[in-house]
Amino acid sequence: MKILENHIIINSLKIKSVSSYYIEIDNLTCFNKLHDFINIKDLPVIILGEGTNIVPPNLFNGIAVKPSFTQIDFKDNFVEVGASVNWNFFVNHMINKNINGFENLSLIPGSVGAAPIQNIGAYGQEVSNLIEEVHCYDYKKNIFIKLTNEQCNFSYRDSLLKNTNLIIYKVVFRINNSNKLNLNYHSIQSYIDDNKIDKDSLNQKLLSKIICKIRNKNLPDPNIIPNAGSFFKNPILKENDIKIDNLSINDLVIWKLDNTYSKIGAARLIDLIKNKLNINENVFIYDKHSLVLITNSKASQNDILDFASQIQDIVFDTFNITLEIEPTVIIN
Ligand SMILES: Cc1cc2nc3c(=O)[nH]c(=O)nc-3n(C[C@H](O)[C@H](O)[C@H](O)COP(=O)(O)OP(=O)(O)OC[C@H]3O[C@@H](n4cnc5c(N)ncnc54)[C@H](O)[C@@H]3O)c2cc1C
Structure with a gap:
């Protein structure tokens, strides 16, 4: 230590x-x-x-x-992975071994240990579909804890592991050898259609390449343009609670979840109000994806939170929708 x-x-x-x-x-x-x-x-x-x-x-x-735990151990139908292994390195490792289910989560930045915290997800897949158990240490109680998938209580960008006294040191994933690819997500479908790709010719490696291409087109590389990915979660609410006023409901991006709740595309909400925002000299909305806030490397936590709260206020006044910040705000 x-x-x-x-x-x-x-x-x-x-x-x-x-x-x-x-x-x-x-x-x-x-x-x-x-x-x-x-x-x-x-x-x-x-x-x-x-x-x-x-x-x-x-x-x-x-x-x-x-x-700093970097072991990767295969045991029967499971793989045990140290928390500090880079997520994308691990995804590629699984793809190279023809292990299914990880390819849609290609190129998500960060570590394996952080993946369960907010149940990382992209392109129709969530890490909760792959996790068997999470091994943690409770630094307050000085005890080791092993949580099953069910005990983690995973949901959209959330889990029981958020804001706890738990240090994740190892995540155990199930090994799935089926070759069924998850092509349902709309931007994967559009890419396949636009490029006239034969779906039967696809495998995990090719799907991963497609996803990397889509991601690189829409999301800034944090090594070049500072950002933390999506800054807000897509809100989940009842459509009837949305204030529409001068707009039409068709101006919004809405994914129906069930008979009561829908997920609303937060990027479109921000697109629709961004001309009302006061300019911040250090924080900006990324022009190719309005959910991503970027900085010029000079921004402080306050600059970023002030800009984010302006967005939250205007979105709330305009649509009666509360946007929740996705990254962890570290407070003293
Ligand atoms: C360009 C870009 C694109 C992104 N795209 C996506 C995406 O498509 N989908 C998605 O879900 N996310 C996305 N993200 C967010 C980010 O990649 C994930 O949240 C990732 O899991 C963060 O990993 P990290 O190691 O950097 O965690 P950190 O940023 O270091 O930490 C994030 C949180 O996890 C906690 N944490 C980290 N490690 C541990 C541990 N070992 N034990 C206990 N708590 C821990 C931290 O305390 C903090 O609360 C994106 C980010 C960027 C910059």
Whole structure:
């Protein structure tokens, strides 16, 4: 276990952020010591992955814990993966082994350990469909906990693992050898139609390539343009509760979930109000995808949250819809 003081919190929004204490932990036997340190210091704690879905403050007067577990072990019909393995590296590893189900989640930035937290999802797949169990350590109670898929209580961009005292150090995935591809998502369908691709010629590798192409066209590379992916969740609500006024319901993007609830495309809501926003000199809406906020590497947490709250206020006034921030906002 390595304890560093005043250490940088790396984040894809490129906020200049420092944590009072930064602890790297690469061995389960050290968790006991970590528990004692956290108890003595009595400061807020944040667990860090690769920092692609956080909004940190300039100074986090707390303890940032960085797990460093990188094993990948195949056991019968399961694969056990250390929390700090890069997600896309792992996806490619599974594709190369012809293991099905991961290809639609290609190119999502971040670590394996963070994937269950918000139940990462894209292109018609969610990681909750692949997880068998999640192995964690409770740094407050000093105990190890193994959660089954069901106990994680996964839902859209959410799980029971959010805002807890749990450090995920290993995720166990089921191995599925079926060759059935998930091509239902509308942008995959459009890509196949537009490029006259024979569906029968597709395999996991080719589907992954298609998804990477679609993603690269629509989403900014955080290594070049600072961002944290979608900044807001797509709200789920009753269509009748939406205020339409001068618009038509057809101006919105709506995915019906059941007889009562629909998921509303937040990007379109932002598109429709973005000309009402005051300009922020450090934070902007990405021109190819309005759900993504980008920065010029000079933005502070406040700049980003102020801009986001302007968007939330105007969307609420216009549509009576509350937008929830997707990344974790780290507070002191
Ligand atoms: C360009 C771009 C595109 C994206 N596209 C998608 C997408 O398509 N779908 C999607 O779902 N997300 C997407 N995201 C969001 C992001 O990729 C995911 O949320 C990812 O899982 C974050 O991983 P991370 O390791 O960077 O986590 P971090 O940003 O470091 O942390 C995120 C949260 O997880 C917690 N956490 C991290 N590791 C652990 C651990 N080991 N134990 C306990 N808690 C932990 C943190 O405390 C924090 O609350 C995108 C982000 C970017 C920048």
